[in-house]
Amino acid sequence: MARRIFLVVLDSAGIGALPDAAEYGDEGSNTLGNIAAVRGCLKVPNLARLGLSRLVDLPGYDRSTTPAGAYGRMAEKSCGKDTTTGHWELMGIILTRPFPTYPHGFPxxxxxxxxxxxxxxxxxxxxxxxxxxxxxxxxxxxxxxxxxxxxxxxxxxxxxxxxxxxxxxxxxxxxxxxxxxxxxxxxxxxxxxxxxxxxxxxxxxxxxxxxxxLKPPGPTALDYLAGTGLDVIAVGKINDIFVGQGITASRPTADNREGMAVILELVKEDFKGLAFANLVDFDMKYGHRNDVEGYARALEEFDEFLPRLMDSMKSEDILVITADHGCDPTTASTDHSREYVPVLVYGGGIRAGVDIGTRETFADLGVTVAELLGVKAEGLPGLSFAPLIRR
Incomplete structure (x- = not known):
C-alpha cells in the first residue's frame, strides 16, 4: 500500500485524437505527438523512460526499452473537453452533457x-x-x-x-x-x-x-480519501476546480515553476495521502497561443525536474503523471482538443514495463489512486488498474 501519491496533471498534454474528435472539430489533433514532429527533437528522456515513448512517437527515443514504470492512455467518456470536465472525470464524475458554451456571447x-x-x-x-x-x-x-x-x-x-x-x-x-x-x-x-x-x-x-x-455534483475520489482521514493537498488550481470539496489543504501557484517547487517541498513534508497538482502553463501560456516552441520548452523543463522529484521520493511513494484534455498548438485552432491522455505510474511497489492499455474513462484513475492508498471508493465509476501495476 502506498503512503503518498503525487498526482501531476500536465494541463492539456493530450496524446492523440479520440474517435469522436471530429464531432468537436479536433480531427488530427495530437498535442504531444505533433509538437514532437514539428520540433524534430523534443528532449524529454525522463518522460520517455517512464513510458511516454510507448504512447506517442518521440523521434530519437527507442520504443523497445522497457519503461521504468507502468504506462497507458485514457479516453474521456464525459461530453466536453474543458478543464473542469477533465479533472472531474479523473476523480470520478462523468458528465452526460457538456457545460454550456456561448459562441455568440451571453444572452x-x-x-x-x-x-x-x-x-x-x-x-x-x-x-x-x-x-x-x-x-x-x-x-x-x-x-x-x-x-x-x-x-x-x-x-x-x-x-x-x-x-x-x-x-x-x-x-x-x-x-x-x-x-x-x-x-x-x-x-x-x-x-x-x-x-x-x-x-x-x-x-x-x-x-x-x-x-x-461549479461545485461537483456528487462525491469524488477526493471525498473518499479525505473522509478516511488522509491528506488531500491541492497544488495550483486544483482547489478552484473542485471548489474545495474533498481538499484538506491548498497550495495555490502562479505558474509551472512555482508548482514544481511546491511539489518538491511536499516531498520533504510528513503527510499521508494525495498531493494533487495541476501545471497550467502548457495550456494557458502555450497551447491556447499556438506557441509550439514555448510548449516544447515547458515540457523539457518539466522533464529536467523529474529526476529531482523521483530521487526525493520515499520507498512508499508513487508518482502519477497524466493530463485533462489536449490543446494542440500545431493546429489552426486555439481551443482545447478532444484527445486521449497519458497515464504514467512510477514508484515503490509499481511494476516496471506494465502496459495498462487504453482505459475507457479517465475515472479509472480516481479509483486506482484510492485503491493504491488503501481506500475503497465504492459507488464511483471507473475500473481500478491497481491490480495490474502492483508488485
Missing amino acids: PEVIEAFEQRIGRQVLGNKPASGTVVIEELGQEHMATGFPIVYTSADSVFQIAAHEEVIPVEQLYEMCRIAREILVGEHAVGRVIARPFVGQPGHFVRTERRHDFS
Missing part, C-alpha cells in the same frame, strides 16, 4: 442580471482571446470603469479588469456575483477573474487570476 437575461447586480455596464460580451480583447477594449475600460466580459470555445465567463480601475478583490466579488447568476441552463464550468495592469498598447495580465468553478 440578455444573463448580462442584464449581471449589470444590475454590479451597478454598471459591461464591455465586450463575445468570444475572444484574452490578450486581444484587453488590447481592444482596455482603454475604454479605463475611461468608463466598465468590466470586460468575454468567453471562449470553453464554458467560461471571463471578467477582465485593470487592477487600478477595479481592485482585485472587487473583481473577485463580481465573479462571485456572476457565479450566483450562472446556474441552471447557464451553469458554465468556470467564472474566471482576469486582472491586468499597464497602459494602452502595453497591457499585461497579472498572476492574480482566480477561477470560480
Whole structure:
C-alpha cells in the first residue's frame, strides 16, 4: 500500500485524437505527438523512460526499452473537453452533457442580471482571446470603469479588469456575483477573474487570476480519501476546480515553476495521502497561443525536474503523471482538443514495463489512486488498474 501519491496533471498534454474528435472539430489533433514532429527533437528522456515513448512517437527515443514504470492512455467518456470536465472525470464524475458554451456571447437575461447586480455596464460580451480583447477594449475600460466580459470555445465567463480601475478583490466579488447568476441552463464550468495592469498598447495580465468553478455534483475520489482521514493537498488550481470539496489543504501557484517547487517541498513534508497538482502553463501560456516552441520548452523543463522529484521520493511513494484534455498548438485552432491522455505510474511497489492499455474513462484513475492508498471508493465509476501495476 502506498503512503503518498503525487498526482501531476500536465494541463492539456493530450496524446492523440479520440474517435469522436471530429464531432468537436479536433480531427488530427495530437498535442504531444505533433509538437514532437514539428520540433524534430523534443528532449524529454525522463518522460520517455517512464513510458511516454510507448504512447506517442518521440523521434530519437527507442520504443523497445522497457519503461521504468507502468504506462497507458485514457479516453474521456464525459461530453466536453474543458478543464473542469477533465479533472472531474479523473476523480470520478462523468458528465452526460457538456457545460454550456456561448459562441455568440451571453444572452440578455444573463448580462442584464449581471449589470444590475454590479451597478454598471459591461464591455465586450463575445468570444475572444484574452490578450486581444484587453488590447481592444482596455482603454475604454479605463475611461468608463466598465468590466470586460468575454468567453471562449470553453464554458467560461471571463471578467477582465485593470487592477487600478477595479481592485482585485472587487473583481473577485463580481465573479462571485456572476457565479450566483450562472446556474441552471447557464451553469458554465468556470467564472474566471482576469486582472491586468499597464497602459494602452502595453497591457499585461497579472498572476492574480482566480477561477470560480461549479461545485461537483456528487462525491469524488477526493471525498473518499479525505473522509478516511488522509491528506488531500491541492497544488495550483486544483482547489478552484473542485471548489474545495474533498481538499484538506491548498497550495495555490502562479505558474509551472512555482508548482514544481511546491511539489518538491511536499516531498520533504510528513503527510499521508494525495498531493494533487495541476501545471497550467502548457495550456494557458502555450497551447491556447499556438506557441509550439514555448510548449516544447515547458515540457523539457518539466522533464529536467523529474529526476529531482523521483530521487526525493520515499520507498512508499508513487508518482502519477497524466493530463485533462489536449490543446494542440500545431493546429489552426486555439481551443482545447478532444484527445486521449497519458497515464504514467512510477514508484515503490509499481511494476516496471506494465502496459495498462487504453482505459475507457479517465475515472479509472480516481479509483486506482484510492485503491493504491488503501481506500475503497465504492459507488464511483471507473475500473481500478491497481491490480495490474502492483508488485
